[in-house]
Amino acid sequence: MTRMPRQLIQTALVVSLATPVVAVASFSEPLPDVRYSAQGIAYLSGGVGDEEASAIRAAADDYNMRLLMTGKQGQELANAQVQLLDVKGKLVVDAVADGPYFYVKLKPGRYQLVATVDGRPQQRMLQVNKQGSRNVHFSW
Numbered sequence: 001m002t003r004m005p006r007q008l009i010q011t012a013l014v015v016s017l018a019t020p021v022v023a024v025a026s027f028s029e030p031l032p033d034v035r036y037s038a039q040g041i042a043y044l045s046g047g048v049g050d051e052e053a054s055a056i057r058a059a060a061d062d063y064n065m066r067l068l069m070t071g072k073q074g075q076e077l078a079n080a081q082v083q084l085l086d087v088k089g090k091l092v093v094d095a096v097a098d099g100p101y102f103y104v105k106l107k108p109g110r111y112q113l114v115a116t117v118d119g120r121p122q123q124r125m126l127q128v129n130k131q132g133s134r135n136v137h138f139s140w
Contacts, residue, residue, distance in 0.1 A: 031055045037093040041084075047101035048078055056101045063103035064133040065126065069115060072139055076100040080138075081116040 032046040032055075044063065047053040053076075060066055065084075069077045082102050084093040087110045095102075097115075108130045114123040115138050122138045 039092045041093055042105040045097040045102045047099035063105050064128055065104040065106050066135050067102040068137045069100050070139050083114045085112045
């Protein structure tokens with residue numbers, strides 16, 4: 001039976017103990033909770049501050065409609081009223097955004113997106129396909 005050198009064992013122990021600390025440090029800002037509309041559609045909103053914004057952007061691939069809301073000078077906006085209506089005019093999402101990012105998992109189809117800040121609405125018609133995603137940027 002061969003014996004491992006003591007220094008090799010110590011190095012392996014230090015590396016194995018340090019790894020979880022590095023993993024925890026890189027995910028220090030938790031992702032905001034996923035919420036669901038009354039119709040069961042999952043959405044995620046937030047992104048105020050650099051750490052939360054990074055956490056939300058890291059989850060972007062899980063959502064096929066991604067809305068970014070900013071002021072004219074690029075400042076982050078929160079508390080926008082966000083509504084999505086299907087092609088029949090049925091309200092499928094009605095929520096207040098917690099930050100500049102608002103991501104939604106939608107079924108393929110055509111939707112009307114309306115976002116309102118300080119009583120000023122902006123809207124856009126969207127086609128959400130089975131593959132890919134839609135990125136929308138509203139600026140007030």
